[in-house]
Amino acid sequence: MKKLILFALGMMFFLIACGGGSKEDEFDHLKYGYGPIKKVDLGPIDQALADKGKQTFEIKCTACHKIDQRYVAPKLGGVTKRRSPEFIMNMILNPAEMIQKHPETKKLLAEYNVPMTFQNVTKDDARAILEYFRTCEDK
Amino acid sequence: MKNFRIKKFWLAAMSIIAIIVIFGACSKSGRNKGMVESDAAEKVYVAPGTYDEFYAFMSGGFSGQISVYGLPSGRLFKVIPVYSQNPENGYGYTEETKPMLMTSHGFIPWDDAHHPDLSQTNGVPDGRWIFINGNNTPRIARINLKTFETNEIIEIPNTGGNHASAFVTPNTEYVVSATRFSVPYPQSDVSIADYKKYFKGAISYIKVDQVSGKMSLAFQILMPGFDYDLAHSGKGPSFGWSFFTCYNSEQASTLLEVNASKNDKDFIAAVNWKKAEEAVAAGKFKIMNCNYFHNTYNDETHSATTEKLTSVKVLDPKEVPGLIYYLPTPKSPHGVDVDPTGEYIACGGKLAAMIPVHSFTKMKKAIEEKKFDGEIDGIPILKYDAVIAGEVKDCGLGPLHTEFDGKGYAYTSAFITSEVVKWKVGTWQVVDRIPSYYSIGHLMVPGGDCAKPFGKYLVALNKITKDRYLPTGPEMCQSAQLIDISGDKMKLLLDFPTIGEPHYAQAIPAEILVKNNQRIFPIEQNKHPYAAKGEKEAKVVREGSNVHIYMTMTRSHFMPDNIEGVKVGDNVYIHTTNLEQDWDVPHGFAILGAEYSELLVMPGQTRTLVWRPKEVGVYPFYCTDFCSALHQEMSGYIRVSNTNIPISYNSSK
Numbered sequence: 083m084k085k086l087i088l089f090a091l092g093m094m095f096f097l098i099a100c101g102g103g104s105k106e107d108e109f110d111h112l113k114y115g116y117g118p119i120k121k122v123d124l125g126p127i128d129q130a131l132a133d134k135g136k137q138t139f140e141i142k143c144t145a146c147h148k149i150d151q152r153y154v155a156p157k158l159g160g161v162t163k164r165r166s167p168e169f170i171m172n173m174i175l176n177p178a179e180m181i182q183k184h185p186e187t188k189k190l191l192a193e194y195n196v197p198m199t200f201q202n203v204t205k206d207d208a209r210a211i212l213e214y215f216r217t218c219e220d221k
Numbered sequence: 222m223k224n225f226r227i228k229k230f231w232l233a234a235m236s237i238i239a240i241i242v243i244f245g246a247c248s249k250s251g252r253n254k255g256m257v258e259s260d261a262a263e264k265v266y267v268a269p270g271t272y273d274e275f276y277a278f279m280s281g282g283f284s285g286q287i288s289v290y291g292l293p294s295g296r297l298f299k300v301i302p303v304y305s306q307n308p309e310n311g312y313g314y315t316e317e318t319k320p321m322l323m324t325s326h327g328f329i330p331w332d333d334a335h336h337p338d339l340s341q342t343n344g345v346p347d348g349r350w351i352f353i354n355g356n357n358t359p360r361i362a363r364i365n366l367k368t369f370e371t372n373e374i375i376e377i378p379n380t381g382g383n384h385a386s387a388f389v390t391p392n393t394e395y396v397v398s399a400t401r402f403s404v405p406y407p408q409s410d411v412s413i414a415d416y417k418k419y420f421k422g423a424i425s426y427i428k429v430d431q432v433s434g435k436m437s438l439a440f441q442i443l444m445p446g447f448d449y450d451l452a453h454s455g456k457g458p459s460f461g462w463s464f465f466t467c468y469n470s471e472q473a474s475t476l477l478e479v480n481a482s483k484n485d486k487d488f489i490a491a492v493n494w495k496k497a498e499e500a501v502a503a504g505k506f507k508i509m510n511c512n513y514f515h516n517t518y519n520d521e522t523h524s525a526t527t528e529k530l531t532s533v534k535v536l537d538p539k540e541v542p543g544l545i546y547y548l549p550t551p552k553s554p555h556g557v558d559v560d561p562t563g564e565y566i567a568c569g570g571k572l573a574a575m576i577p578v579h580s581f582t583k584m585k586k587a588i589e590e591k592k593f594d595g596e597i598d599g600i601p602i603l604k605y606d607a608v609i610a611g612e613v614k615d616c617g618l619g620p621l622h623t624e625f626d627g628k629g630y631a632y633t634s635a636f637i638t639s640e641v642v643k644w645k646v647g648t649w650q651v652v653d654r655i656p657s658y659y660s661i662g663h664l665m666v667p668g669g670d671c672a673k674p675f676g677k678y679l680v681a682l683n684k685i686t687k688d689r690y691l692p693t694g695p696e697m698c699q700s701a702q703l704i705d706i707s708g709d710k711m712k713l714l715l716d717f718p719t720i721g722e723p724h725y726a727q728a729i730p731a732e733i734l735v736k737n738n739q740r741i742f743p744i745e746q747n748k749h750p751y752a753a754k755g756e757k758e759a760k761v762v763r764e765g766s767n768v769h770i771y772m773t774m775t776r777s778h779f780m781p782d783n784i785e786g787v788k789v790g791d792n793v794y795i796h797t798t799n800l801e802q803d804w805d806v807p808h809g810f811a812i813l814g815a816e817y818s819e820l821l822v823m824p825g826q827t828r829t830l831v832w833r834p835k836e837v838g839v840y841p842f843y844c845t846d847f848c849s850a851l852h853q854e855m856s857g858y859i860r861v862s863n864t865n866i867p868i869s870y871n872s873s874k
């Protein structure tokens with residue numbers, strides 16, 4: 083009987099592990115993160131968009147993040163060198179899942195102790211903030 | 222053999238009876254707890270993490286608030302501050318919310334709130350707003366059901382107690398009000414003995430803007446000086462009419478218990494508000510001077526403003542024939558409830574032993590055929606026999622209020638005999654009854670006063686609690702009881718305690734409200750003049766002896782959090798803006814020696830506390846609402862000096 087149960091459990095694990103071998107699993111979460119953003123096409127820097135992003139950043143993000151220094155949360159000057167554009171936008175739009183699933187974000191939470199929260203921004207807002215970060219690459 | 226069987230049967234039966242008797246006699250309290258069936262627990266159990274089926278809104282009575290419960294669990298979710306200050310979140314204490322409680326009598330931080338009524342569209346609750354009356358300092362409040370916050374309070378002038386309120390018309394065209402106590406109209410210094418000469422009753426119609434919800438006093442009707450008690454609106458065929466009960470047609474001013482109970486019948490006033498609208502449009506009103514306040518809260522400035530109003534349009538029934546008719550109704554009528562079809566008007570009589578039910582069709586016919594029994598101040602009295610559809614006999618003593626289930630049944634609370642009585646609309650036969658513990662006042666069926674009741678449950682709102690719960694000294698909580706009305710027989714399911722003294726209540730399917738629920742206030746839309754939208758805007762500004770601190774809050778720090786340059790005697794306005802944009806992350810603010818409540822600031826909101834330091838020193842402040850792992854670190858200091866030290870704070874140093 084015990085053997086039978088073990089077998090059944092084994093089969094279940096097998097099924098779960100093999101279930102849904104879809105494209106989703108081939109997606110490089112380590113690079114792009116978890117969230118609604120799968121691909122971002124970057125062009126030359128759009129200064130107007132970056133200015134808009136800066137405005138939103140100052141209202142909604144600066145209580146924790148600064149561009150030029152570590153504050154409550156990591157310094158964001160140069161973040162575009164460290165992370166992919168998709169990762170950055172997913173972190174802004176979907177922080178709860180990112181913190182749960184991404185190994186890098188988990189490490190950051192352990193270091194800073196304050197979980198990043200969603201600040202009620204749209205995809206467009208997040209894109210604008212990304213553009214602003216691109217202008218801060220060397221800060 | 223046969224004989225033996227019978228003997229055995231009787232032996233068994235006697236044993237069972239004996240066991241019941243012994244157990245009954247030995248039960249610790251010996252009190253009747255009410256029959257509860259074995260599946261009751263299952264019916265009220267809402268598993269952890271799952272939701273209730275209905276929101277119930279209970280009036281707080283003398284607490285002045287509305288409490289929000291889940292049905293069937295009876296779990297308390299929220300107390301919405303309406304007429305009373307609430308130190309738990311600063312309502313009525315903060316600079317932003319103090320104007321909500323302004324009246325022509327000054328700042329009144331308390332009221333007696335009796336009858337909540339959900340806004341309706343086509344006679345059905347639509348989940349936009351809920352209104353509730355303030356009885357003592359006559360007012361009507363509107364609560365926004367996206368935010369569950371009080372957004373507006375309007376005072377009702379020329380009114381001695383706003384009891385017959387805040388009932389809506391089927392499309393929320395109006396919220397009605399009528400005075401429980403007649404008073405000199407306009408108020409003046411007259412002898413109480415001259416009651417009959419000077420005292421009048423006012424019925425008021427408050428127009429509701431369909432987009433903003435904003436209320437305005439459209440007109441008042443000058444009524445004979447009786448006591449107006451409760452109201453409900455007509456619907457379907459009776460759309461365009463409202464029904465108000467009145468007692469004290471004796472016009473007594475002393476010992477009403479005896480002197481207002483002499484007449485065999487008082488009245489229901491049937492008011493044709495469509496005709497009133499026409500009369501107002503035709504200019505058949507008088508303008509009367511009066512003083513009343515109108516307070517409006519704005520979700521973008523996060524602040525309330527007060528306007529003072531000084532006149533009202535008044536209609537006199539003598540000058541508008543056909544505006545009002547009196548329906549004779551026995552024994553100090555109380556509740557007046559219109560059935561879902563709009564045809565029947567049931568009336569509770571505080572001293573009655575039957576429920577008179579009037580027919581709207583018969584009323585119209587009696588008006589056409591002029592079946593009058595005299596008139597009072599130009600208001601024709603219809604003949605009782607010409608309007609009555611039926612009398613519900615054996616309905617218990619002191620029937621007060623009736624609600625409907627939409628399946629052709631009505632449920633009436635009987636106060637004196639402490640029971641709920643179920644009867645069939647049309648046959649007027651009582652089909653079931655269940656005791657209440659104890660002394661039921663109002664009762665409520667979800668949607669039970671609308672055109673399409675949701676049914677399923679009934680909540681008995683009892684006046685006496687006594688031994689229902691563990692004792693808590695002389696003062697006990699009030700007791701509500703949930704009754705299953707889905708079958709032929711009513712079944713008691715659950716007792717649960719309530720705050721204040723609930724009078725009427727309303728309930729609405731949860732999904733109607735959940736989909737519109739607002740989780741945060743968008744920070745970009747914050748138009749508070751002292752908001753700091755982002756840490757960049759955090760600052761401290763001195764203006765004479767007023768110091769304005771523009772302070773931000775986020776997990777888990779304030780900015781600024783070190784402030785110097787405040788002097789003894791300054792008025793320190795601490796304007797806190799919560800920068801969070803995440804659901805359920807309020808921050809709190811308290812500072813040593815603050816003279817009133819804390820601040821509780823919702824995401825994206827700004828709230829202001831005025832602090833007047835009396836002695837030099839360094840005063841700590843902190844976040845009162847646990848917000849993160851580093852919540853204990855969310856704190857700061859304000860230095861208070863006697864000498865002129867320039868203002869400085871964190872980054873400005």
